[in-house]
Amino acid sequence: MTASTVHYPPGGIASAGVVPYDPKPSLRYAAKVGFQAAVVGTFVSTIQNALGTHTRGAPGFLTRYGGTIGIFAAMGATFALTESVVANQRQKDDPLNGVAGGCAAGFLAGIRSRSLPMAVASCAVLGAAVGVFDYSGQSIAGHNAGLSPEEKRKRFFKQKSQPPPSSEESDE
Secondary structure, three states: OOOOOOOOOOOOOOOOOOOOOOOOOHHHHHHHHHHHHHHHHHHHHHHHHHHOOOOOOOOHHHHOOHHHHHHHHHHHHHHHHHHHHHHHHHOOOOHHHHHHHHHHHHHHHHHHOOOHHHHHHHHHHHHHHHHHHHHOOOOOOHHHOOOOHHHHHHHHOOOOOOOOOOHHHHHO
């Protein structure tokens, strides 16, 4: 192949107004999200260690609760890898990619409990949660995220309604 070879998605050139799909680097994304999830897992493990009663002291966040760090990292990496592989295969960026990633991560969490029904239920719950989040625009703030504080205040407080025009005023 030459350097000027252009690859189009299956089905031909994208129609006007549709942005062609840009493939995601799966392993890089999985490593990044896995590391971020491991940091969150370390925080959760530290909280568990602080609230737990044992004789291991400060190193207990690794020795006693280190599995929490591992499962968080594994779930994060599994989610990211599955989401990007599904997106690359489908060549679409839509909420179904997040549903697949959430389902894979939830299944992994359920398998940790050594129960297949728990794994299937976790797959459904986490997949649905991520799918709804992606479908709603990937924002917890909702539709008011781009509004100024003054506009938010005006929408929050009830506005006094104007009385309907009387028939005497409309006849003139």
